Amino acid sequence: xxxxxxxxxxxxxxxxxxxxxxxxxxxxxxxxxxxxxxxxxxxxxxxxxxxxxxxxxxxxxxxxxxxxxxxxxxxxxxxxxxxxxxxxxxxxxxxxxxxxxxxxxxxxxxxxxxxxxxxxxxxxxxxxxxxxxxxxxxxxxxxxxxxxxxxxxxxxxxxxxxxxxxxxxxxxxxxxxxxxxxxxxxxxxxxxxxxxxxxxxxxxxxxxxxxxxxxxxxxxxxxxxxxxxxxxxxxxxxxxxxxxxxxxxxxxxxxxxxxxxxxxxxxxxxxxxxxxxxxxxxxxxxxxxxxxxxxxxxxxxxxxxxxxxxxxxxxxxxx
Amino acid sequence: xxxxxxxxxxxxxxxxxxxxxxxxxxxxxxxxxxxxxxxxxxxxxxxxxxxxxxxxxxxxxxxxxxxxxxxxxxxxxxxxxxxxxxxxxxxxxxxxxxxxxxxxxxxxxxxxxxxxxxxxxxxxxxxxxxxxxxxxxxxxxxxxxxxxxxxxxxxxxxxxxxxxxxxxxxxxxxxxxxxxxxxxxxxxxxxxxxxxxxxxxxxxxxxxxxxxxxxxxxxxxxxxxxxxxxxxxxxxxxxxxxxxxxxxxxxxxxxxxxxxxxxxxxxxxxxxxxxxxxxxxxxxxxxxxxxxxxxxxxxxxxxxxxxxxxxxxxxxxxxxxxxxxxxxxxxxxxxxxxxxxxxxxxxxxxxxxxxxxxxxxxxxxxxxxxxxxxxxxxxxxxxxxxxxxxxxxxxxxxxxxxxxxxxxxxxxxxxxxxxxxxxxxxxxxxxxxxxxxxxxxxxxxxxxxxxxxxxxxxxxxxxxxxxxxxxxxxxxxxxxxxxxxxxxxxxxxxxxxxxx
Numbered sequence: 001x002x003x004x005x006x007x008x009x010x011x012x013x014x015x016x017x018x019x020x021x022x023x024x025x026x027x028x029x030x031x032x033x034x035x036x037x038x039x040x041x042x043x044x045x046x047x048x049x050x051x052x053x054x055x056x057x058x059x060x061x062x063x064x065x066x067x068x069x070x071x072x073x074x075x076x077x078x079x080x081x082x083x084x085x086x087x088x089x090x091x092x093x094x095x096x097x098x099x100x101x102x103x104x105x106x107x108x109x110x111x112x113x114x115x116x117x118x119x120x121x122x123x124x125x126x127x128x129x130x131x132x133x134x135x136x137x138x139x140x141x142x143x144x145x146x147x148x149x150x151x152x153x154x155x156x157x158x159x160x161x162x163x164x165x166x167x168x169x170x171x172x173x174x175x176x177x178x179x180x181x182x183x184x185x186x187x188x189x190x191x192x193x194x195x196x197x198x199x200x201x202x203x204x205x206x207x208x209x210x211x212x213x214x215x216x217x218x219x220x221x222x223x224x225x226x227x228x229x230x231x232x233x234x235x236x237x238x239x240x241x242x243x244x245x246x247x248x249x250x251x252x253x254x255x256x257x258x259x260x261x262x263x264x265x266x267x268x269x270x271x272x273x274x275x276x277x278x279x280x281x282x283x284x285x286x287x288x289x290x291x292x293x294x295x296x297x298x299x300x301x302x303x304x305x306x307x308x309x310x311x312x313x314x315x316x317x318x319x
Numbered sequence: 320x321x322x323x324x325x326x327x328x329x330x331x332x333x334x335x336x337x338x339x340x341x342x343x344x345x346x347x348x349x350x351x352x353x354x355x356x357x358x359x360x361x362x363x364x365x366x367x368x369x370x371x372x373x374x375x376x377x378x379x380x381x382x383x384x385x386x387x388x389x390x391x392x393x394x395x396x397x398x399x400x401x402x403x404x405x406x407x408x409x410x411x412x413x414x415x416x417x418x419x420x421x422x423x424x425x426x427x428x429x430x431x432x433x434x435x436x437x438x439x440x441x442x443x444x445x446x447x448x449x450x451x452x453x454x455x456x457x458x459x460x461x462x463x464x465x466x467x468x469x470x471x472x473x474x475x476x477x478x479x480x481x482x483x484x485x486x487x488x489x490x491x492x493x494x495x496x497x498x499x500x501x502x503x504x505x506x507x508x509x510x511x512x513x514x515x516x517x518x519x520x521x522x523x524x525x526x527x528x529x530x531x532x533x534x535x536x537x538x539x540x541x542x543x544x545x546x547x548x549x550x551x552x553x554x555x556x557x558x559x560x561x562x563x564x565x566x567x568x569x570x571x572x573x574x575x576x577x578x579x580x581x582x583x584x585x586x587x588x589x590x591x592x593x594x595x596x597x598x599x600x601x602x603x604x605x606x607x608x609x610x611x612x613x614x615x616x617x618x619x620x621x622x623x624x625x626x627x628x629x630x631x632x633x634x635x636x637x638x639x640x641x642x643x644x645x646x647x648x649x650x651x652x653x654x655x656x657x658x659x660x661x662x663x664x665x666x667x668x669x670x671x672x673x674x675x676x677x678x679x680x681x682x683x684x685x686x687x688x689x690x691x692x693x694x695x696x697x698x699x700x701x702x703x704x705x706x707x708x709x710x711x712x713x714x715x716x717x718x719x720x721x722x723x724x725x726x727x728x729x730x731x732x733x734x735x736x737x738x739x740x741x742x743x744x745x746x747x748x749x750x751x752x753x754x755x756x757x758x759x760x761x762x763x764x765x766x767x768x769x770x771x772x773x774x775x776x777x778x779x780x781x782x783x784x785x786x787x788x789x790x791x792x793x794x795x796x797x798x799x800x801x802x803x804x805x806x807x808x809x810x811x812x813x814x815x816x817x818x819x
Contacts, residue, residue: 035362036359036362036363036365036649037358037361037362037365037648037649037652038648038649038652039652041362041365042365042652042656045365045366045369046369049366049369061366062726063725063726064725064726064727065518065725066514066515066517066518066725066727067499067500067514067515067517067518068500068501068517068518070514070517071514071515071517071518071725071727074514099505101500101507101517102514148773148774150770153501153503153505154503154504154505155505156505177773177774177776178773179770179773179774180503180504180505180766180769180770180773181766181770182501182766185585185641185642185648186585188641189456189458189459189585189641190459190460190770192456193456193457193458193459194459195459195460195461195770195774196774207640207655207660208639208640208641208651208660208661208662209639209640209641211640211660211662211663211664212638212639212640212662212663213663214456214639281656284655284656284658285652285655285656286655317505
């Protein structure tokens with residue numbers, strides 16, 4: 001009895017490493033670098049449940065929060081590249097290393113697929129005198145330093161995006177004073193309370209106050225109209241700008257992931273993205289679906305990184 | 320009216336009622352474990368709600384959070400270890416009552432007041448939600464700045480003994496709050512180049528460290544103390560609560576009203592409501608000297624305040640989709656998921672769903688009475704366990720709680736370090752509650768001060784430019800000056816009597 005089973009064990013030992021087709025053999029950890037209950041957490045959890053169905057093994061979501069995403073992104077990057085630790089990457093990975101907060105950037109990961117992009121939209125108070133983005137740009141040009149904007153921390157995505165727009169319009173970024181806020185909701189609240197004049201942010205973030213008639217969205221800075229508010233003009237329609245930047249989320253794994261495992265995961269992420277459940281979930285939350293396969297996702301992150309770095313250096317945010 | 324009937328049908332479904340019951344038990348457990356918060360109870364339920372219909376999904380979050388906030392009082396009173404940050408304000412007071420052998424009285428009172436506060440908050444939510452939400456929208460960083468200062472002022476009232484030592488303790492808390500990179504300038508401070516300190520020191524590990532670990536250390540150094548806490552008279556939890564409620568009607572109602580008002584403000588929450596309520600209770604008490612020695616007055620006021628704040632936080636969440644606290648921030652995501660988009664339309668389209676949520680609120684608070692009673696009955700057994708067995712178990716729970724926040728071992732180290740700090744502080748008669756208050760409010764104080772100054776182009780007069788801000792500012796300054804004014808008045812009357 002002993003010999004055949006020993007032989008089988010030896011065979012299994014020899015056979016296992018070279019047969020990645022058997023991956024996965026045990027549960028997978030899915031790291032979310034942001035807190036439970038937020039938008040990234042929700043996207044991460046729906047993705048994890050769809051991947052679980054595809055891979056046939058439990059995919060456990062673990063929230064590793066802290067340091068504006070640095071801690072969780074590090075946990076993904078520094079995990080063993082065996083396919084048993086993957087996670088969700090957010091736009092901050094293209095920004096934080098410019099501020100000297102981490103050494104990680106997009107190239108520290110094996111990209112598995114971009115799944116979500118929410119472009120910048122420009123919001124003002126419902127009773128604001130500015131009816132179009134053109135009005136607003138003219139006001140900023142005429143009285144630099146008068147208007148105040150909020151919607152994220154200093155050096156956060158919406159701050160950088162607004163400054164990028166101003167630079168592209170040949171307006172000095174200091175012409176709009178940035179008031180740091182903890183999250184977009186706090187900025188919108190200050191907008192409604194009369195504390196600031198402009199809040200750049202995504203449409204899903206502004207949704208409730210736009211629907212309540214308290215906030216007006218002037219334009220969405222993207223080639224395509226907004227999925228939530230198709231009537232809001234695009235940047236090109238409003239002032240002829242092609243400037244575009246947004247908050248995005250993608251799925252990634254540690255670098256040097258063995259090729260067969262990477263391909264298995266990339267296929268699973270693609271199928272999850274294409275599933276009806278994912279489309280329904282994203283539509284309900286108002287999040288923009290955006291796909292980029294592994295190579296495009298890597299190129300996308302590199303491009304974003306360069307663009308962010310340029311603006312952040314110009315703003316004196318880079319260290 | 321048909322909508323209300325439909326709403327009752329939605330709620331009185333065995334499946335929904337079963338969900339509510341399970342969520343209640345879950346909330347009680349999470350709240351009672353030091354370090355696991357009401358916010359965490361809600362967050363853990365999110366993946367479960369993916370599979371549910373809208374009404375049970377919201378119902379289980381409402382129930383779990385209400386239960387967790389009350390359950391946080393239980394370890395606070397029995398072991399001086401607040402189960403949630405909202406219980407930290409009055410946990411020493413409640414524990415002092417337990418040491419006097421009045422555990423059943425303080426827990427019963429805290430239960431009854433939680434229910435009263437919760438019901439008060441719901442009534443306001445149902446009747447005046449749109450109006451209050453409108454008021455809450457008037458608050459900008461200027462108003463919040465004054466509100467936070469008012470909250471910090473409470474530290475001086477809360478601290479038993481010498482105000483100077485309370486002040487030092489508060490400053491330690493404010494110093495801790497400056498750690499990290501999440502400040503208005505987005506500049507890393509006191510991080511020593513580590514990633515773990517980038518987000519600063521988290522409230523929960525610090526809080527469990529200072530309250531619970533310090534207690535464990537104290538026991539380890541002086542095991543000769545009483546082997547058991549006095550457990551007598553733990554029989555009738557509800558005995559005398561009616562009389563108490565009548566005697567303490569003013570603090571309970573004041574706490575409920577204050578909790579509702581603060582809870583409805585999107586930048587505040589149940590934690591701050593409890594601190595301010597406790598401070599106000601002492602300030603306006605006829606017997607302020609009894610505070611800190613095991614006096615029921617502050618416990619009932621703050622206990623009512625944190626539960627009413629929980630319900631009121633739903634006001635801006637439902638009317639404008641703006642989170643009133645960290646719990647409703649999670650709930651809003653679920654509302655969207657379930658097609659119950661927050662906003663004015665929520666009350667027009669499918670009103671039976673929103674009525675059903677209101678009914679669930681009432682149900683959850685009424686359910687709190689029997690389930691809370693049961694929880695207290697079960698928890699009292701803790702007092703029978705010998706301290707030398709209990710203390711290691713508590714330390715184990717603390718480690719689990721601190722780890723669970725961010726799944727990080729670093730936080731366990733933070734908890735142990737702050738346990739040592741608190742032990743040292745208390746050995747030298749420094750109160751520790753003000754440190755926690757400083758940590759809770761420090762970040763908000765800085766954020767609101769800096770953003771206000773940016774908005775005002777550096778002009779400090781702007782803090783009085785808006786009518787609401789001016790009102791709050793004058794009130795805060797008057798409270799600061801009140802001891803001086805009173806002394807001056809007394810001197811004048813004394814002088815006048817001499818002259819006549």
